[in-house]
Amino acid sequence: MVKLNKLIRAFTHEGAPARRFTPELELKRALMNCLLWEDQFYEDGVSIAERIAKLVPMVEPAKVAALAIEARESMKLRHAPLLVVREMARHEKHRVLVADTLARVIQRPDEMTELLAIYWADALGPMQQRKARPVSAQIKKGLARALAKFDAYQLAKYDRDGAVRIKDVLFLVHAKPKDDGQAKVWKQLVDGTLAAPDTWEVALSSGKDKRTAFERLIAEKKLGGLALLRNLRLMQKEGVARKTIAGAIAAMRTDRILPYRFIAAARHAPDFEPELESAMLKSLKGHVRLGGRTRLLIDVSGSMDAALSGQSEMTRLEAACGLAILAREVCDEVEVFTFSNQVVKVPPRRGFALRDAIVQSQPHGGTYLGAAVREVDARDQRLIVFTDEQAHDPVPAPKGNGVMVNVASYRRGVGHGPWQRVDGFSEAVIQWIAAQEEMAN
Numbered sequence: 293m294v295k296l297n298k299l300i301r302a303f304t305h306e307g308a309p310a311r312r313f314t315p316e317l318e319l320k321r322a323l324m325n326c327l328l329w330e331d332q333f334y335e336d337g338v339s340i341a342e343r344i345a346k347l348v349p350m351v352e353p354a355k356v357a358a359l360a361i362e363a364r365e366s367m368k369l370r371h372a373p374l375l376v377v378r379e380m381a382r383h384e385k386h387r388v389l390v391a392d393t394l395a396r397v398i399q400r401p402d403e404m405t406e407l408l409a410i411y412w413a414d415a416l417g418p419m420q421q422r423k424a425r426p427v428s429a430q431i432k433k434g435l436a437r438a439l440a441k442f443d444a445y446q447l448a449k450y451d452r453d454g455a456v457r458i459k460d461v462l463f464l465v466h467a468k469p470k471d472d473g474q475a476k477v478w479k480q481l482v483d484g485t486l487a488a489p490d491t492w493e494v495a496l497s498s499g500k501d502k503r504t505a506f507e508r509l510i511a512e513k514k515l516g517g518l519a520l521l522r523n524l525r526l527m528q529k530e531g532v533a534r535k536t537i538a539g540a541i542a543a544m545r546t547d548r549i550l551p552y553r554f555i556a557a558a559r560h561a562p563d564f565e566p567e568l569e570s571a572m573l574k575s576l577k578g579h580v581r582l583g584g585r586t587r588l589l590i591d592v593s594g595s596m597d598a599a600l601s602g603q604s605e606m607t608r609l610e611a612a613c614g615l616a617i618l619a620r621e622v623c624d625e626v627e628v629f630t631f632s633n634q635v636v637k638v639p640p641r642r643g644f645a646l647r648d649a650i651v652q653s654q655p656h657g658g659t660y661l662g663a664a665v666r667e668v669d670a671r672d673q674r675l676i677v678f679t680d681e682q683a684h685d686p687v688p689a690p691k692g693n694g695v696m697v698n699v700a701s702y703r704r705g706v707g708h709g710p711w712q713r714v715d716g717f718s719e720a721v722i723q724w725i726a727a728q729e730e731m732a733n
Contacts, residue, residue: 620641
């Protein structure tokens with residue numbers, strides 16, 4: 293006879309006792325770190341996408357919609373929220389919220405074409421046959437409202453070759469232009485006569501001298517902060533004067549750029565590390581502060597060396613270093629520790645020196661998070677843990693204010709008791725912690 297009265301235990305990939313989550317929390321965990329269909333260290337991307345699809349009908353429609361919007365607007369994810377909307381369209385209770393949710397989630401014109409590609413992804417046959425598959429009325433309404441948001445510049449910038457084009461969206465949804473100007477723009481979109489936008493991508497792909505293009509873009513202030521950071525190495529290669537590049541770094545807007553972006557830039561263009569460090573520290577001025585004592589516990593185990601995405605050379609550990617640099621500047625009192633097979637206290641350095649101290653603090657081995665928490669946790673402080681939550685050992689409840697910042701989409705996570713959980717890495721981590729503490733007081 294089969295025994296039904298038995299205890300079912302859950303474990304992380306590394307064997308520690310794991311916490312079971314409600315469908316809503318499990319959906320949030322899977323979604324907020326999900327770069328759709330990309331493999332992570334312990335779990336392949338297809339499994340994560342399938343789990344998201346399975347969880348959507350198990351969660352209340354309004355909560356699913358809110359998670360999709362949060363993933364796009366707060367976590368800056370693009371594809372995973374579109375998958376959630378597609379799954380909402382498949383279930384009767386969720387379907388009524390699809391148009392409103394899709395109109396919020398789509399923030400770039402190419403996300404309309406990505407949504408249709410995802411919608412038709414499981415249809416068999418060539419794309420032309422897939423396009424014949426009916427699209428739900430709610431999806432069409434959401435796409436029509438999203439399409440009306442974009443001007444000629446935005447449409448031209450993202451009108452790229454692909455199995456689904458923006459004009460396909462226009463034909464599919466039969467959107468009505470809001471005025472004669474928009475009608476003219478849509479006709480140009482269909483005819484392929486939209487004026488090419490003056491972006492750095494267009495300037496560099498035009499076949500003209502790249503050095504001249506970079507110098508013009510910098511002089512005309514048309515190279516945004518992120519574009520500047522991404523192209524430092526190429527500008528050096530093309531012979532742009534060091535003085536010109538250094539001046540652009542000093543003048544760039546930094547208020548929306550997190551430290552880990554500067555870390556990645558410095559790895560590719562180490563000659564500009566002094567200028568990048570100055571810009572990075574400038575970006576933290578005016579940031580919300582955390583009073584009291586803080587201990588930051590950084591996971592440096594082997595799985596943290598995994599890339600954030602298949603198209604990124606930036607690692608989870610570099611993102612963690614960015615958080616440490618941020619916390620070092622905005623916390624009244626802060627101590628930084630790393631953990632893997634052991635716990636190591638990191639010297640109180642700033643900027644890139646703190647990054648180096650974290651990365652070089654110890655070998656990147658196993659994940660003994662439970663032992664690390666027991667060693668550094670105390671009642672008179674907050675403890676912020678940055679990890680992928682795959683530990684070898686049980687993790688206790690925090691003694692004081694404990695925050696678990698999770699950077700992976702794995703099904704199981706560690707930590708019992710009153711841990712506050714942040715699923716996903718975002719520029720809003722510190723603001724979120726401050727807001728939660730203010731609400732509790």
